[in-house]
Amino acid sequence: MAHEKRHAFSVPTCLLIALLSLASIATLWLAVSHVVDTEREQAIESTMQADANLAIAFEQDLIRTLKAAEQVAAFARKSYLLHGKAPDIRGWIKDHTIREHMFTILSVVDAQGRIIASTQDTPPEVNYSDRDFFTTQQHTKEDKLYVSRAVFGRVSHQWRIPMSLRITLDGGGFGGVVVIAIDPAYLTHFYQHTAKASQTNTLVQVLGADGYTRGSQIGGTMDFDHDARAQPWFIRAKTHPVGQFVTDLPDRIPRIISYRTLDQYPLTVVLGTPLDQAVAGASKRHNRYWIAAGLTTLALLAVAGLLTIILARQRASTLALLASEARLTHATRHDALTGLPNRVLFQERCQRALATAQRHRRLVAILYLDLDGFKSVNDEYGHASGDALLKQAAQRLLQQVRATSQDTVARFGGDEFAILLDDLHARADTERIIRDILAALSEPFTIKGTTVQLSASIGAVEYPQHGNTLDMLMGHADAAMYAAKKAGKNQFMWWSPTT
Template identity: 55%
Template sequence: MDAPEPRYAFDKPLSAAVGLLFLAVIAFIWFAVIHRVYTEREQAVQAAMQANANLAMAFEQELYRTLKSAEQVAAFVREETARRPGAFSLKDWLDRDVIREPIFTIISIVDANGAILDSTQSATGPVNYADRDFFLAQRDAAHDTLYVNRPVLGRISGQWRIPLSLRITRPDGGFGGVVVVAINPLDLSAFYRQAALGGQDLLAVVGLDGRVRIRQTGQQVEMDESADALPGFQRQQARRNDNFVDAGGAGGVRRLISYRTLADYPLMVVVGTAYDDAIAAAQLRQAHYLWVTGAATLILLAGALGIVLGLARQRATHLALQASETRLTHAATHDPLTGLANRVLFQDRCQRALASARRHRRTLVLLYLDLDGFKAVNDQYGHACGDLLLRQVAQRLTAQVRAGSDDTIARLGGDEFALILGNLPEHNAAERLIQDILAALARPYDLDGRPTRISASIGAVRYPQHGDDLDTLVGHADTAMYAAKHTGRGQFLWWRPGLRA
């Protein structure tokens, strides 16, 4: 039973080319998508960085205005104190809304010894500020500038405050005390709520002395801590203003950091936006891009597989048709029992061999062969053994054909065979080959355990000596074969004029 035809026949170079083409398309798509994702992320970071820088600038301006306002209030109080000492009450000013800014409600006048001369708040006992930094800094100051103290626990209010002090100088140039404006640290970070910063965002006011005035992250507020670990503090020594990505991530959060140094005060503001929040929208689009690209990749791979399988199926069908045509052609031109050329193919080969011999002026030998005693074997052992004998004869004839030659062996029917021998090297070569064929066919045969001997009779003709056309040559070879058989079998004869069968 014949094996079923394969459903697919892959053309490896073509399949590889299709696969590489689709892989190249997929690689290009992924490259384009990854480039777009990278570009959009960079654009999102740059946009967030610019927005962060704008927030830092706005915070800087707001803080600057606050400090300038505090300095103006302190300067006004100092001026009134110098002009008409003891003639007014700070608490009275507060009650009469002379001081209207709510963050400047704690104002004190301190003498050169640190004692409070006047204040908007009443103290329950004697209070002295001679040991406070804002007092000591102004006592030793060479310039008339506002000093922004680190957060301290107020001795009158009992709450955390940031004292802002301005030096009072006597007419003789000596130190006459300070005017102190104490503000709530949370008033400095009110910008955090105004800017609607997120729970991971950072806002800080840092002194260049290395102490944090206030730092707020979400609801967490910290004061008077070291600024060494704060993003941007170390960079400020090289660049007064800068924007960068804090890869270290204070508190484990990666942030976009913008900081600015105030013009007239030794302070810097820091604004930090959570990096993940800045690229959140880009990441959502990235997930969409990757999902669509993944789906497109699967579709393309499926398409490539479909094309490869379709081509393989088409090729399998084509090869099957070719094989079928080959089998039909072979069946039409070959003997089904022995696989040798049949009479149709033999005649075609003879015509071609004759044409070649004429064109190249060469000789051609045609042998006509008939088995001696075949009928007796067939009658004695049956047709199956007779067929086996014919196949063995075909094998022995094939073994005698010259390797690499165009010699043809054909079974013309029954026990008759024919051979075409072209371009023999010498005149006697044909006779030696015929003798070898007779010897090979005379050896015993094994027919399913039955040793059998037969012989063959051969008639031989040579072109152009014995004829110029195929019919003449075949007829003469047939006459010579029967004459050889009549003479005594197991031999061959060359045709000659006057020879009779």
């Protein structure tokens, strides 16, 4: 007999322990996975913020460089127009009138493309009339610095980025250009003074509006005049001057891209931090998390096995089983996420309330409620944020019902809730509570530091006016709720035969 009782109790106990162990292990791994995902997202967000600030500094540094070049070119142009002859550019360099060493290649070119003054010795046969920096200024009336694509210098015999300023004669005629040629590396020299300079595979780029790079670095490798028209940041910059995103182009290395288009010049600065570097710190912690989760799983399994053996040999397993059954009973009658009664418990309470109302001729109201806009929040911020939002909504609903009454707030699943209002005196009491609920749910919700706005559509019925059975009342409340949603949301509607 003792043998039969012992085995009768041990079988469900072992099953319960196994299920709880598996549930605990699953919860553990899900929690670790959530932490890993969250920390990864935070690392990416942190890198994006840092890169956004760095891109602003990069943009400002490049603007200062271009403005300095424009001032030097404007100074040379003014001297040429004022005196009507070639300025002493070499003298300016010698006496440090021009102090920026990057601007030491400076030339004044007449309307026929001939060099009339330069910091370099120029053969008489050299002519710039076919150069892009010359023809662009020749066919425009705008007084703007033009940053050309890289060219191989006919005098310097080096690759340079020409920047030209138009010389406009009295009367508006074209009088030539002042051109400054700089090393492409100068455009990205800002990068060398940042903490990212030592990181491999970091992308730094200055991109022209024509889609060709004026200067580019990946790690320590320099590049220029690269066709970037197919790159996603060039395509996006056409409609969004500032942006951030993750891509695996151009060399199949995933990067966090931050770009900014300059207001004064048709150029875009681009920073690309390798994704693996951005999440490196988090990845190291994640490895420890997974190891800890594995060890904890082994410990849970060992504990579960030991507990099963102990409970199988003790009559105290009966108490553990009863406690477990009580917990399971509670779970079947309550919503796991919010702790509110579920559909089963709500219907039981409604049946009792209707029976009491029938005996004592009282009013009972049932509200069917659906959150407006919850799906878009859930899709945008994720299920974890959606769950947090549902918990907040549940608490707000509980605060609006009467604390001293038998009112019940229940969750049916998803973003659907039901409310039982018991022992009412008049319809005005119900409408007052409904308006309070609508106002409470219209207040902004805060999810992970982000504010979101929701509302609710509510369908309402009264017993006995709208039905004399629970199924009829629930069906009518559901129909009224959909009518309220269809009518524009953020409102309630009483059921009527025309609903």
